[in-house]
Amino acid sequence: MKIQKFKNSTRMMNAMVLGVLFMSMPAIGFTSGADYPPPGDxxxxxxxxxxxxxxxxxxxxxxxxxxxxxxxxxxxxxxxxxxxxxxxxxxxxxxxxSNTSVKVSSTPSRKTTVSTLSGKEVYGQTCVACHGANGAGNFPGVPNFTSKNGPLSKSDDVLIKNIMSGFQSPGSPMAMPVKGGNPDLNQKDIEKTIEYMRKQFVK
Known part of the structure; x- marks a missing residue:
């Protein structure tokens, strides 16, 4: 009789523990989902x-x-x-x-903010991480600026639109976000950057 009572008591304790754990699981899951990390650079x-x-x-x-x-x-x-x-x-x-294909807008946004950076500075701060110091691209899927038929073979108007609005090169698994991920850039910054890239990478 005592053994049976002990077994019953043990079962009740186990059931209570499992019940507490089960009730706490949704709260744990919600907390993890809410802890979304702040954006980085x-x-x-x-x-x-x-x-x-x-x-x-x-x-x-x-x-x-x-x-x-x-x-x-x-x-x-x-x-x-x-x-x-x-x-x-x-x-x-x-x-x-870089995860989602960019939806290119029909007209790029235009800002009248005065540009204070040189094309070289913009490239070094915003573009070099993906495109590399030599313009050939730092990892697979990034267009090669030194290629004869690469992005720099396009007109300035096309390049400005692609950079201002975001663009995904055909066959590339990664999309370039709007303004290369730097929302502070204005059209003049981008124009000077294109000029710098043409001088630097087009031979």
Missing amino acids: FAKGAQTWADNCGRCHNIRAANELRDDQWISTAFHMRMRAGLTGQETRDVLTFLQG
């Missing part, structure tokens, strides 16, 4: 991605995973790559910003 994320991810495996296209899946992957792999929290957020911003 797109250009820095692109550079960190190029510098670190290729060391262990081939660089993966951003559209291989959904945005929410990249969150888990990025924060899981940060320990492997030795990334700081900020570097991880930068990489995540880059991946999510």
